[in-house]
Amino acid sequence: STEQKRILLEVLTNGVFTKSKVNIYYFLRFVHLTNGEWLPKSGTSEDKEKLKFLNFLFGTSYRWNTAKELLLFTCNQCEELGLAERMRISKSPYDRVVLTTLGSRVLGYLELYLHLKREQIQIPLQI
Numbered sequence: 335s336t337e338q339k340r341i342l343l344e345v346l347t348n349g350v351f352t353k354s355k356v357n358i359y360y361f362l363r364f365v366h367l368t369n370g371e372w373l374p375k376s377g378t379s380e381d382k383e384k385l386k387f388l389n390f391l392f393g394t395s396y397r398w399n400t401a402k403e404l405l406l407f408t409c410n411q412c413e414e415l416g417l418a419e420r421m422r423i424s425k426s427p428y429d430r431v432v433l434t435t436l437g438s439r440v441l442g443y444l445e446l447y448l449h450l451k452r453e454q455i456q457i458p459l460q461i
Contacts, residue, residue, distance in 0.1 A: 339415055343436075346415075347443055358417070360392050361408040362433065362441040365418060367391070370431035373409060373420065374402045378427040412437065 346355055365373075372384065380398035388394075388401045396404070409431060412418040417437035421430040433441065 342415055343440070346440065347447075349447060354411075357404065357408045358411060359441075359444050361405065361412055362417065362437060362444070364388070364391060364405070365431050365433050365437075366441060370418075370433070372428040373405060373431045374428055376402070376406060378402060 346358065351359075374381075374384075385396070385398050385401060388405075389396055392401075394401075409418060409420060413420060415436075416434055417440055418431050418433055421432070423429055
C-alpha cells in the first residue's frame with residue numbers, strides 16, 4: 335500500500351544504514367552509473383569486465399552468480415518501493431532499468447547524507 339511504501343522510505347532515509355539499505359544505495363548508484371543499460375537476467379552468462387566493474391563499485395570480490403543475484407534481488411526491492419522500473423528486453427542477456435523520479439531523489443538524498451557525515455568527521459580533524 336502507499337502508506338507501507340511511505341514508512342519503508344522513511345526507514346530507508348532515517349540515517350541508520352543496514353546491509354539492506356547499503357545494497358539499495360549501491361544498486362541505485364549502479365543504475366545511475368551504467369544508465370541502467372545492463373541488468374543481467376537470471377540466465378546471463380558471466381562477463382568478466384562487468385563483474386570487475388561490479389566488484390569495484392561494491393568494494394567486494396563476489397563471483398558472477400552472487401553479484402547477479404544481488405542485483406536482481408535488490409532490483410525487485412527497488413521496484414516494489416517505486417525507486418526503479420525494469421524494462422524486460424527479449425532476445426538479450428540483459429534488461430534495462432531506469433530510476434524513477436523518487437529513485438533519483440532518494441539516491442541524491444543518500445549521497446548528500448553520506449557526504450555531510452564525512453564532512454562532519456573531517457572538519458574537526460582540520461584543527
